[in-house]
Amino acid sequence: MGFGSMICCGKGLDRKGQGKKQPSWRIFSLKELHAATNNFNYDNKLGEGGFGSVYWGQLWDGSQIAVKRLKVWSNKAEMEFAVEVEILARVRHKNLLSLRGYCAEGQERLIVYDYMPNLSLLSHLHGQHSSECLLDWKRRMNIAIGSAEGIAATSTTTQPHT
Numbered sequence: 001m002g003f004g005s006m007i008c009c010g011k012g013l014d015r016k017g018q019g020k021k022q023p024s025w026r027i028f029s030l031k032e033l034h035a036a037t038n039n040f041n042y043d044n045k046l047g048e049g050g051f052g053s054v055y056w057g058q059l060w061d062g063s064q065i066a067v068k069r070l071k072v073w074s075n076k077a078e079m080e081f082a083v084e085v086e087i088l089a090r091v092r093h094k095n096l097l098s099l100r101g102y103c104a105e106g107q108e109r110l111i112v113y114d115y116m117p118n119l120s121l122l123s124h125l126h127g128q129h130s131s132e133c134l135l136d137w138k139r140r141m142n143i144a145i146g147s148a149e150g151i152a153a154t155s156t157t158t159q160p161h162t
């Protein structure tokens, strides 16, 4: 699961009225995500993980998104999808990727995140960007601590199912 090993800057909770927390995610239609990603065009592909491919997209309001599209439907994949959506919908943390929403139509399962233009941590440590920006030990420590804080935020709000 990709809970945010991206180089990201976080976003706070949407607030309205008397400081009441509003959910900042929504359900997307498949049609809307087709339009945003130019029908999941290969040119829009950002990468691939265990769940499926991730595509860059742009919504009608101009905001940029990353859409993770399930490769093959199975009970296990459905469970992973539900867990990732459930946790990210509940947890907002500056070091975690923000959930924009999800789409579940027929056997299509898609998760919509904020687009992170700075690519993955892996690419900065070992990939194509590792020579451009050398991360000294102080910055590496800060990244490790920040990552641990993000992971801790997911576990403190997750109740084990009994």
Ligand SMILES: Nc1ncnc2c1ncn2[C@@H]1O[C@H](COP(=O)(O)OP(=O)(O)OP(=O)(O)O)[C@@H](O)[C@H]1O
Residues within 6 Å of the ligand: 001, 002, 003, 005, 006, 046, 047, 048, 049, 050, 051, 052, 054, 066, 068, 097, 113, 114, 115, 116, 117, 119, 120
């Ligand atoms: N929000 C995003 N913004 C920009 N690029 C992204 C975003 N999410 C994922 N990507 C790109 O897509 C690739 C695959 O992402 P994904 O989250 O599926 O990978 P993963 O976490 O390595 O895989 P797994 O699902 O197997 O844990 C990333 O390495 C990254 O290049």
